[in-house]
Amino acid sequence: MTASIWVRMDAWVRSVIPFCVTLFLLLLTAVPTHVPGFAGIAPMLPMMGVYYWAIYRPDLLPAWLAFVIGLLYDIVAGTPLGVNALVLLLVQGTAAGQRKFFLGKSFAVTWWAFGVLTGGAVSMAWMLESFLMGRALEPLPVIFEYLMTLSFFPVLTWMLARVQMAFLKEA
Amino acid sequence: MKQSNAAGRLATFRLLAQRFAFLSLIVASVALMLLGKADIVLIEHTRTLVADAMAPLLDAMARPAATVAQVTENVHELANIRTENARLREENARLMHWQTVARRLETENAVLHENLNVIPDPDPAFVTARVIGDMGSAFGQSMLLGAGSNDGVRKGQAVLSGEVLVGHIAEVGLRSSRLLLITDINSRTPIMVEPSHTRAILTGDNTGRPRLNYVTGSPTIAVGDRVVTSASGSAFPPGIPVGAVSSVNDGVIRVEPFVPRNHLEFVSVVDFGLGGILPFERLAPPERHRREKDE
Numbered sequence: 001m002t003a004s005i006w007v008r009m010d011a012w013v014r015s016v017i018p019f020c021v022t023l024f025l026l027l028l029t030a031v032p033t034h035v036p037g038f039a040g041i042a043p044m045l046p047m048m049g050v051y052y053w054a055i056y057r058p059d060l061l062p063a064w065l066a067f068v069i070g071l072l073y074d075i076v077a078g079t080p081l082g083v084n085a086l087v088l089l090l091v092q093g094t095a096a097g098q099r100k101f102f103l104g105k106s107f108a109v110t111w112w113a114f115g116v117l118t119g120g121a122v123s124m125a126w127m128l129e130s131f132l133m134g135r136a137l138e139p140l141p142v143i144f145e146y147l148m149t150l151s152f153f154p155v156l157t158w159m160l161a162r163v164q165m166a167f168l169k170e171a
Numbered sequence: 172m173k174q175s176n177a178a179g180r181l182a183t184f185r186l187l188a189q190r191f192a193f194l195s196l197i198v199a200s201v202a203l204m205l206l207g208k209a210d211i212v213l214i215e216h217t218r219t220l221v222a223d224a225m226a227p228l229l230d231a232m233a234r235p236a237a238t239v240a241q242v243t244e245n246v247h248e249l250a251n252i253r254t255e256n257a258r259l260r261e262e263n264a265r266l267m268h269w270q271t272v273a274r275r276l277e278t279e280n281a282v283l284h285e286n287l288n289v290i291p292d293p294d295p296a297f298v299t300a301r302v303i304g305d306m307g308s309a310f311g312q313s314m315l316l317g318a319g320s321n322d323g324v325r326k327g328q329a330v331l332s333g334e335v336l337v338g339h340i341a342e343v344g345l346r347s348s349r350l351l352l353i354t355d356i357n358s359r360t361p362i363m364v365e366p367s368h369t370r371a372i373l374t375g376d377n378t379g380r381p382r383l384n385y386v387t388g389s390p391t392i393a394v395g396d397r398v399v400t401s402a403s404g405s406a407f408p409p410g411i412p413v414g415a416v417s418s419v420n421d422g423v424i425r426v427e428p429f430v431p432r433n434h435l436e437f438v439s440v441v442d443f444g445l446g447g448i449l450p451f452e453r454l455a456p457p458e459r460h461r462r463e464k465d466e
Contacts, residue, residue, distance in 0.1 A: 027225075030304040031232050032314070034240035034433045042307030067196045071203075075221045076229070077306035078313035078341075078349055081214055082203030089196055129310050132208055133356060138376050141309035 017167045018061040022049035022069055030076050041144040043152040046073055050088050051114055052160045054095035055102045066092035080132045087121045115150055122146045219344030222315060226347040229303040230317050237436055297441040298322050312355040312377055319346040329407050329441050335429045336400055336411045340440060354381050361403035362413055364396050370403060373426060380417055383424040392416055398426050408443050
């Protein structure tokens with residue numbers, strides 16, 4: 001009897017790992033790095049987490065959890081509430097909807113698709129924010145942030161793949 | 172046949188439910204944006220509540236990062252110790268001269284204060300807070316501080332690093348608060364360019380160097396001019412250093428803040444007893460309209 005409780009608990013803990021990892025990425029982004037010039041263009045790590053899990057385990061990081069992560073992102077970053085929630089929600093929805101296309105494809109394809117999707121997401125965030133602020137935001141920092149996010153993608157995907165191998169292998 | 176039909180119907184139903192959930196989440200986020208735009212107090216409360224809940228986590232993560240940053244800085248300083256030493260010697264010689272000048276001026280000032288019966292400025296109360304969260308987003312320049320209304324932080328208070336203004340408090344929770352930097356797109360700071368006593372508004376645009384707007388008169392502002400706060404709008408006391416003019420191009424004047432964002436680890440939240448920046452204050456409609464009606 002006790003064994004079954006432990007087994008169930010083990011399964012539960014494993015099933016919340018994608019959310020916890022993405023939350024950790026969110027907190028990691030918020031750590032003050034004290035690196036000159038880095039602060040304005042830090043890569044959007046939570047977006048990579050949402051994208052990765054949407055492709056490989058959409059059952060464990062469903063749309064509503066992506067929405068929650070987006071809300072937390074808005075609160076920590078001080079951006080208007082709902083902007084990143086909507087952006088991450090759409091990233092999750094698009095990636096999860098097209099996941100059959102990604103499975104079994106090479107890494108370059110995943111990276112390219114991430115570039116396209118993030119490009120759309122970042123432009124959308126830029127438009128929403130500009131609309132909510134009532135004037136156009138400076139585009140240059142946004143472009144740098146986008147490029148930064150793109151260049152961090154391989155490292156982060158490697159790490160997320162390790163996490164998946166370690167905790168969610170059997171599934 | 173019947174069974175497969177039922178299973179098919181169930182699958183369609185599940186798909187529809189999923190679609191519906193997804194759509195309602197989209198609607199929810201748009202609704203949140205509009206609610207936030209309407210400045211509803213509820214939204215702000217929720218924000219500060221969640222930020223409060225996350226503050227201990229963020230604080231725990233910020234500490235090791237600060238240690239790592241310190242170690243790297245130490246290594247960097249060791250490498251440059253000779254040049255740094257030479258620079259400091261030179262600076263010391265210059266500052267010694269300034270010290271003599273300042274001493275003389277201080278005594279002169281004290282005598283003048285006494286003669287004129289000047290009421291001294293009250294010493295402001297302040298709280299020192301650690302920066303616990305810096306999202307480093309291109310969409311806004313703000314930070315989370317690990318002190319809130321429990322520690323005496325209030326909305327609108329000035330935030331200084333050393334003697335230099337870095338921003339003001341925009342949101343306050345019980346144990347966390349949001350520091351809006353002067354470089355944020357929502358930031359407006361009344362300032363004065365020191366040599367010419369020109370008043371202007373320092374407007375952030377999410378880049379590292381905010382620009383000057385509403386410059387009074389047609390002054391000659393040069394690169395390197397010191398920028399300090401002005402008492403306009405009684406948001407901040409006059410004379411707090413902010414930055415130096417870094418470029419003047421086609422009427423666009425940009426200011427380099429004295430304290431770069433990445434240097435902020437501990438900041439002081441200062442209560443000058445002034446109204447501070449009141450973000451929700453609406454100005455009364457201008458007089459002109461009424462006069463036109465009368466005519």
